[in-house]
Amino acid sequence: MSGNNINKTDLIDDVNVVEEDVLKEECGVFGIYNNNDDLEVGKLTYYGLYALQHRGQESCGIAVTDDTVVKQYKDMGLVPEVFSPDILEKLTGNIAVGHVRYSTAGGSMRQNAQPLVSRYLKGALTISHNGNLVNAYEIREQFEKEGFIFQTTIDSEVLALVIARERVKNDSIEEAVAKMMDIVEGSYSLLVMSPKKLIGCRDPYGFRPLVIGKIDNSYVLASESCALDAVGAKFIRDVEPGEIVIIDENGMRSDKRRCKTKDTALCIFEYIYFARSDSYIDGVSVYESRKAAGRQLAIEHPVDGDLVIGVPDSGIDAAIGYAEQSGIPYGLGLVKNRYIGRTFISPTQSAREDGVKVKLNALRQSVEGKRVIMIDDSIVRGTTVARLVKILRDAGAKEVHMRISSPPFLWPCYYGTDVPSKDKLIACKYPIEEIAKVVGVDSLGYLGTENLHNIAKGSKCGFCDACFTGRYPTPVPKHVNEEELENAPEIRKSPKFTIC
Structure with missing residues (x-):
């Protein structure tokens, strides 16, 4: 050939x-x-x-x-x-x-x-x-x-x-x-x-x-x-x-x-982001768990607003839950280009940034003159959120309040989720109030770790939340950078295994 x-x-x-x-x-x-x-x-x-x-x-x-x-x-x-x-x-x-x-x-x-x-x-x-x-x-x-x-x-x-x-x-x-x-x-x-x-x-x-x-x-x-x-x-x-x-x-x-x-220790991020909304994992509906996260967010971080929107796709279910709990109307505020893949899983930072430019656009008729409450599943580096906030403001949003249906990422993952090193995690660089300023929102609230496991009540499994808490279920790899795990609640090195 x-x-x-x-x-x-x-x-x-x-x-x-x-x-x-x-x-x-x-x-x-x-x-x-x-x-x-x-x-x-x-x-x-x-x-x-x-x-x-x-x-x-x-x-x-x-x-x-x-x-x-x-x-x-x-x-x-x-x-x-x-x-x-x-x-x-x-x-x-x-x-x-x-x-x-x-x-x-x-x-x-x-x-x-x-x-x-x-x-x-x-x-x-x-x-x-x-x-x-x-x-x-x-x-x-x-x-x-x-x-x-x-x-x-x-x-x-x-x-x-x-x-x-x-x-x-x-x-x-x-x-x-x-x-x-x-x-x-x-x-x-x-x-x-x-x-x-x-x-x-x-x-x-x-x-x-x-x-x-x-x-x-x-x-x-x-x-x-x-x-x-x-x-x-x-x-x-x-x-x-x-x-x-x-x-x-x-x-x-x-x-x-x-x-x-x-x-x-099922990865809790399966419910927050990875799995599809219509899936059931270990007996729990992914859709219902995301709605539960949104309802809890409305309780923990209420704010006056005119419109609740979700970042497509995994932020939408949590936005529906937030709207139901708060009584603030849910609406479409961001339109997704269905032919563009997830920016979070793009291999390089430049690809993620370029992807956001063509992936999402604001629906001006919906957000113009409104106090918008935008729900997303997470903030990793902050680049995507900052660009979305600018898109909403350029479309005439009066205020933009951000609510995140997970706690801040603070620790690397060793179990297969592409959570980057701590020097690239925005929550490791700034307190929440400063993150709000960096990404350009009027207010910012994350789901509390104390309520994280409650979003999937009825699960047959316990959960791994190490990327949020630093509590690793297993020993961590022996060759990891010690600075990455500084101040982790529990650090264990993986033991030697003999292959007989």
């Missing part, structure tokens, strides 16, 4: 080599095991990934197997851009796994897309991983001392190597996954595809969500329930923290030996 006449279907591989993933990301995973005669697993995975597009807009991939060979396709871009009908026609088999992702700066390239497909003594091993390990560095170091050569700098390759090594020593792939769970620590909602099985597991803390669905006799695993709806699957239940789910021709069974071994 040369020049510009490249047929994308020619890039589908019968994979015999290790592919790459990327470190520190928020992703979406989807998998299906076909026990029916009429399901096209590649196409269903496409629709499932489409529904999970909000979890990662940089790259995506699908891998399928028919018991003998693994075929995969992955590339940079959105799901409908990457997968043409011709490509999907070639992705046939009875098991499929898919992945959508975004990366931090420096990892934006095709070979870092998932699924990660490896070939080893027992055949093909395919994984899709959402999360981040805190002891990947130590495990990698031990492997390297034994002579292993790594193709990437990412923790998903560590997962694949640990599982492959344990599979050689154990009788089944599910037992290898179980042994992996005793070695690695951190966050992972993980799908593993072998020639004859689809396995899903969730770390014992339950940092990231994973749900089970069913289409007739076939089973589906996905990051969120909205992906089940997209493929016509019936929601069965959430995968429990620490649980391993095994699906094969005989149906589904589970291994719960590692359940309830840790205090559960």
